[in-house]
Structure formats: structure tokens, C-alpha cells
Amino acid sequence: xxxxxxxxxxxxxxxxxxxxxxxxxxxxxxxxxxxxxxxxxxxxxxxxxxxxxxxxxxxxxxxxxxxxxxxxxxxxxxxxxxxxxxxxxxxxxxxxxxxxxxxxxxxxxxxxxxxxxxxxxxxxxxxxxxxxxxxxxxxxxxxxxxxxxxxxxxxxxxxxxxxxxxxxxxxxxxxxxxxxxxxxxxxxxxxxxxxxxxxxxxxxxxxxxxxxxxxxxxxxxxxxxxxxxxxxxxxxxxxxxxxxxxxxxxxxxxxxxxxxxxxxxxxxxxxxxxxxxxxxxxxxxxxxxxxxxxxxxxxxxxxxxxxxxxxxxxxxxxxxxxxxxxxxxxxxxxxxxxxxxxxxxxxxxxxxxxxxxxxxxxxxxxxxxxxxxxxxxxxxxxxxxxxxxxxxxx
Numbered sequence: 001x002x003x004x005x006x007x008x009x010x011x012x013x014x015x016x017x018x019x020x021x022x023x024x025x026x027x028x029x030x031x032x033x034x035x036x037x038x039x040x041x042x043x044x045x046x047x048x049x050x051x052x053x054x055x056x057x058x059x060x061x062x063x064x065x066x067x068x069x070x071x072x073x074x075x076x077x078x079x080x081x082x083x084x085x086x087x088x089x090x091x092x093x094x095x096x097x098x099x100x101x102x103x104x105x106x107x108x109x110x111x112x113x114x115x116x117x118x119x120x121x122x123x124x125x126x127x128x129x130x131x132x133x134x135x136x137x138x139x140x141x142x143x144x145x146x147x148x149x150x151x152x153x154x155x156x157x158x159x160x161x162x163x164x165x166x167x168x169x170x171x172x173x174x175x176x177x178x179x180x181x182x183x184x185x186x187x188x189x190x191x192x193x194x195x196x197x198x199x200x201x202x203x204x205x206x207x208x209x210x211x212x213x214x215x216x217x218x219x220x221x222x223x224x225x226x227x228x229x230x231x232x233x234x235x236x237x238x239x240x241x242x243x244x245x246x247x248x249x250x251x252x253x254x255x256x257x258x259x260x261x262x263x264x265x266x267x268x269x270x271x272x273x274x275x276x277x278x279x280x281x282x283x284x285x286x287x288x289x290x291x292x293x294x295x296x297x298x299x300x301x302x303x304x305x306x307x308x309x310x311x312x313x314x315x316x317x318x319x320x321x322x323x324x325x326x327x328x329x330x331x332x333x334x335x336x337x338x339x340x341x342x343x344x345x346x347x348x349x350x351x352x353x354x355x356x357x358x359x360x361x362x363x364x365x366x367x368x369x370x371x372x373x374x375x376x377x378x379x380x381x382x383x384x385x386x387x388x389x390x391x392x393x394x
Contacts, residue, residue: 022067022289023048025055028118028276028320031070033313034306038293045289056356059083065283068290072276072320074354075106075115076186083279084287085112086294094298101346103325106353107277115279116298119322120350121272122343123175124248124261125165125240128233138341139265142176142205145240149210152239161224162237166217167206169225170242173370174273174362177202178351179266184366185352192355192384199377207374214373230255244272246317249335268349273358275350276320304330311335361387 024035024047035047047068052058055071056079069083090096090113096104099117107115125140132148140148145165152164167173178184180202187193211217224232229241248261263269278294280287296302307319307330318324318331323342332339355361361384369375369383 020288021046022286024068025050025052025066026070030320045292065281067284067287070278074358076356080109080114083114084282099325102350115277117325118276119320120275121322122245126243126261127240129260130258139263164239172242175270186355246321249317269343271348271350273351300328307334
């Protein structure tokens with residue numbers, strides 16, 4: 001992709017003349033299509049795309065800064081400090097109230113919006129609707145999920161090994177802790193902090209889930225859920241498996257015709273940890289086109305066009321493979337099966353700002369910690385300490 005973009009950049013620069021040009025650095029493939037549409041829509045401002053696997057790291061590294069960053073990942077304090085305020089975009093049709101409530105919070109530096117959220121995903125539980133026909137609404141709370149679990153396990157079956165659902169599958173454990181208010185977030189000097197009392201409450205819920213025991217749950221997961229859980233669901237070996245809205249809708253229709261999903265709702269519906277966001281670096285040398293691109297991109301009618309265009313081209317679900325953070329009708333117009341099945345803008349619980357090394361913390365600390373037989377706040381602190389010591393040695 002980088003070779004193609006470099007060639008495109010050369011052709012564009014050769015033909016620009018007096019056209020003002022800016023560069024967008026991104027790890028989101030769909031951005032190339034959005035930039036192409038922007039460039040074709042007018043002749044005064046043009047964008048070049050620089051695809052980078054770690055745009056946030058590149059933003060913080062020494063060297064020339066891009067004029068715009070569109071990245072998938074956490075918005076740490078160090079990233080926010082390297083970006084300019086974007087409040088100049090608010091006015092007219094775009095305001096803070098134009099976005100899902102809370103989606104802007106992780107990008108605030110004081111009261112200034114340094115980052116605008118582009119899109120986010122939603123955790124869901126997938127089930128076979130030909131078997132489970134009586135799930136009203138579009139969400140389940142944990143009490144209802146427990147009851148369904150008990151009924152499933154009590155029902156007779158020819159299968160010797162069955163398990164309705166376990167919060168130890170996938171990333172569901174972190175979703176549960178998030179809904180219970182654990183509030184994992186970036187703290188002092190970029191470390192990880194949380195709410196101790198809410199964490200204890202969430203762990204109690206997590207560990208009290210009815211199951212045949214930790215050893216058997218881990219063995220079941222290894223044998224039946226290590227790859228695609230679909231066959232186990234079709235066979236009636238499990239009742240639900242955790243996924244995300246984007247992953248579910250991205251499945252070919254033939255693979256999901258008998259499937260459906262529900263959000264987990266504990267008064268609020270959880271968002272996934274990672275969002276796609278946009279920001280303008282303070283060191284940008286030619287940010288004029290970047291500013292005009294954002295003004296264009298955050299119009300409801302433009303996002304509606306881009307979502308429809310992406311679906312026709314098979315570019316992935318929604319906007320940048322997620323639900324647009326800008327409230328609008330574009331998603332349900334292109335995906336009518338989601339009409340009346342998206343949480344209200346004030347109903348989604350977004351994650352606070354997360355540490356810059358969140359991906360590493362999640363993979364090497366939080367998931368192994370939750371995967372142990374018994375997780376406690378003390379064992380989490382110990383795992384974090386070992387992680388930090390290893391980072392110092394490296």
C-alpha cells in the first residue's frame with residue numbers, strides 16, 4: 001500500500017500547482033478512500049495519505065510531523081499534548097452535542113478538544129435465533145444472561161460437553177468490569193489506575209458466574225472456542241459467544257442468516273476500548289488542507305455518503321469499520337437491519353483516556369490476570385509491577 005500511496009503522492013504533487021497540500025498519517029485503510037473522495041470534491045485543498053502501522057508512535061517521535069493523524073487506539077496524555085485544539089470546528093451545524101455523549105471526553109485536554117472521535121465499536125453476544133426465539137429487545141443485562149445460562153445448562157442434551165456462556169471467553173471480562181465501573185484509565189505519569197471498590201464489585205460478579213469450575217472452563221475454551229465459535233453455537237454446544245457489532249455485521253449474510261446479537265446493558269451499553277480518532281499535530285507545517293478535510297469529513301451528509309460508498313465497495317462495516325461517533329442516520333440507511341437496534345447517543349458508556357501502552361497492558365497483563373483461577377486487586381498490582389520492571393530492563 002505504501003508504494004501505491006507514494007506514487008499517488010508524486011502524481012498529485014506534480015499536478016497541484018497552487019493547490020494547497022497536506023499529509024494525513026493513518027493506520028486505518030478506509031481513510032485512503034475518504035481522502036480520495038475529498039480530493040475529488042474540490043480543487044483548492046488536497047490530502048496525501050501516509051499509511052503507518054503506528055501513527056501515534058510516529059506522532060510522538062522526533063522528525064517532521066504529518067498535518068493530520070487518523071489513528072486506531074487510545075488517546076493518551078502524551079498524544080493529546082502533541083495536538084492542537086480543534087474547537088474551531090464547533091459552530092454552525094457541528095457542536096460537541098453532535099457526537100455520542102461521552103465520546104469526546106478521552107480527547108479533552110482541560111476543556112479543549114484535542115481529538116475528535118471518528119468511530120467506535122460495541123461488544124455484543126451472538127446467539128442462534130432459530131434456537132433462542134424469545135429474546136425481546138436489543139440488549140441483555142447480566143441477571144437475564146445468568147437466568148438463560150441456568151436454563152441452558154439444565155436442559156437435556158445429547159452433547160456430553162456444553163457450556164452456555166462464560167465471562168472468561170474473549171474480552172468479555174474487561175467489558176464486565178467496565179460496566180461495573182472499574183474505570184481503567186490513564187493515571188499519573190501515564191500509568192494505569194482504576195476504582196478499587198468498583199473493581200472488587202466487578203470481580204465478585206465475574207468470579208461468581210455459574211460454571212463447572214475454572215479448570216473445566218479453560219479446557220472447554222481450548223477445545224471448542226480457540227478458533228471460530230460458530231460451529232459450537234450451531235451444534236448447541238454453547239448458547240452465546242462474545243463478539244463486536246462490526247465483526248458480526250461484517251460476516252457474509254449466508255454465515256449469519258440464523259444468528260442474531262444482543263448488547264450487554266447494565267443501565268448503559270459498553271463501547272469497546274479502542275476508538276478511531278482524528279487530530280492535527282502542533283508541529284504540522286501545512287495543516288490548511290487538514291483543517292478543511294476535517295470540516296468536510298464531520299458533516300452528517302458526507303459521512304452518510306462515505307458509509308454508503310464503503311458498503312458498495314466492500315470496504316468494511318460502517319465508518320472506519322465502526323459506528324460513527326457523529327450522530328446521524330447514515331449508518332442505518334446503509335444497514336437497515338440496524339434501525340432501532342443502536343443504543344441512544346446518551347446510552348453508550350465510553351472508556352476514559354487509556355495509557356499509551358494499553359494494547360500491551362491488555363494483552364500481557366489484564367487478560368492473563370483475569371484468566372487466572374482467582375484475580376484480585378493485589379494480583380493485578382503485582383502483574384503491573386512485573387510488567388513495568390520488564391519494561392525498564394528492556
